[in-house]
Amino acid sequence: MQTFVSIAQNAWGIFISERKPGWKYLMQLFAVCSAVGFLSSFLLFLGMHFSLAHHPLGPLLISGFIWISFSIALSCFKHLRCFSVLFLLSCGLQNGRNALITAGTGVVVAGNIQNIFHNLKVLADSITCHLEYEQFALIKYYVEAVKWIYDKAKLSTELLLRHEFTPSYSISDDELKQQLNDTKQEIQRVANQISFMLTILPCIGQKVLPIVGIFLASFGTGLFIKKFVGSHSAKFKNTYITKQFIAFDEQQKQRQRPCLLPLNRKERKDYVTIPSFCLTRKDKRNMQYFFLPVIIHLCIWLLFAAVDYLFYWLIISVNKHLQEVPDLEIKLSLFQQRNEDSFIIHMGEHIEKTAPFKISLFKHDCIPQPELALSTTWIQLGVIIFFLSIFGLFSGFLTQLKILVSTSFYPGTEMKRIHYLHAKLLKKRAKLQEKTEKNVFARTVNFWFPILKAREAVRKKEMSVANDNMV
Structure with a gap:
């Protein structure tokens, strides 16, 4: 373990140092830069692999080219080395959160939104299916009843029926079928448009947003470096106590000059020694700002998931009740009264026929069958939420690492920041001590000379009365 730590420290020292002559140093620098370039190109390969899943060879070639060119560029430019490390750290802050x-x-x-529209389409198809399902079984029984009446009348001696009797029926439903067909086509057209939009937008986002994210992360990193080395660098995020600050304060102490350490309780709330997992009040506030958009989007995701589940549950409940609806039972009864002399006047023989049959009110093939995609969707969202939580909890620590990396690459700027922070804290302490001494002196005078305190109270009361009279 100690060997690994020693190798890492040596590699970091080579990486942050200025370029020196000599082949041995150049080879060591190129090896370290190649490792950093490989890590960067590997992350880029993962992003392009998920974005360009249908072209596996393209991301590999692009990543290989970037690895070689980036390693050479890192070996030549110190600012680029600083930029690359800060860029990787920025991916765990706001830029990584947004991605x-x-x-x-x-x-x-x-997942959820497409599933909602899919279930809506299933419901619309179910309605049109029920309209298309023409139940003409009842008409068939009516035809059989008419034929039975004819046969009974034919057997009667009073009625001499010698003609053939062939009942039939026809239904004019061309207009209904045309309207149903138009409705189905309109539903399919709207469904295709929605499906196209829900497919093309994530696809465009998958291709474009990684590029935009890389650009924003690069811009943010460049802006961070500019502020750190700019004219106002002494005030930029200068609330951290580094090892160099501790060494400088120790030197001041040895020279019999004012020193700061250790910090008092109030100062420790605003200034923290880094690297440390302790956060200042400003870091805690920044962490809250980090989680604010995460919570908002999480509520939106939960809303869509709830709508998806409730719509699925509604259709399933309706399906269950529709399947439990019993078939409609119809009994068709026919009667014939026959007398001895006349078929109409006297009541004689009674003939009855009953034909029971059942009709299903709902066709089972037309009952909608919805789908639910919560399991697969929320497995992926769970992984995303986990990493968002990790990034949020370690956002303060990553900011500390960015400051430490910047101070390692720009030691001159770090000394300016140390002098500024040291003088600032000394000035605050001097003001606080002066204010404390004044309060102690005032309390002492009031204690030994209470008449002065009484005169001051009377004077304030007179001034307040005068002000009231003027009003």
Whole structure:
């Protein structure tokens, strides 16, 4: 373990140092830069692999080219080495958060929202299916009843029926079928448009947003470096106590000059020794700002998931009740009264026929069958939320690492920041001590000379009365 730590420290020392002559040093620097370039190109390869899943060879070639060119560039430019490390750290802060939130929104669009529209289409198809399902079984029984009446009348001696009797029926439903067909086509057209939009938007986001995210992360990193080395660098995020600050304060103490350490309780709330997992009040406030958009998007994701589940549950409940609806039982009864002399006047023989049959009110093939995509969607969202939580909890620590990396690459700027912070804290302490001494003196005078305190109270009362009279 100690060997690994020693190798890492030596590699870091080579990486942050200025370029020196000599082949041995150049080879060591190129090896370290190649490792950093490989890590960067590997992360880029992962992003392009998920974005360009249908072209596996393209991301590999691009990543290999970037690895070689980036390693050479890192070996030549110190500022680029600083930029690369800060860029990797920035991916765990706001830029990484925004990328993960975008990925989570894409998962919700591809999962819950598409599933909601799919279930709506299933419901619309079910309605049109029920309208298309023409139940003419009842008419068939009516035809059989008419034929039975004819046969009974034919057997009667009073009625001499010698003609053939062939009942039939026809239904004019061309207009209904045309309207149903138009309705189905309109539903399919709207469904295709929605499906196209829900497919193309995540696809565009998957291709474009990684590039935009890399650009924003690069811009933010460049802006961070500019502020750190600019004219106002002494005030930029200068609330951290580094090892160099501790060494400088120790030198001041040895020279019999004012020193600061250890900090008092109030100062420790605003200034913290780094690296440390302790956070200042400003870091805690920044952490809250970090989690604010995460919580907002999480509520939106939960809303869509709830709508998806409730709509699925509604259709399933309706399906269950529709399947439990019993068939409609119809009994068709026919009667004939026959007398001895006349078929109409006297009541004689009684003939009855009953034909029971059942009709299903709902065709089982037309009952909608919804789908639910909560399990697969929320597995992916769970992973995204986990990394968002990790990034949020370690956002303060990553900011500390960015400051430490910047101070390692720019030691001259670090000394300016140390002098400024040291003088600032000394000035605050001097003001606080002066204020404390004044309060102690005032309390002492009031204690030994209470008449002065009484005169001061009377004078204030007279001034307040005069002000009231003027009003």
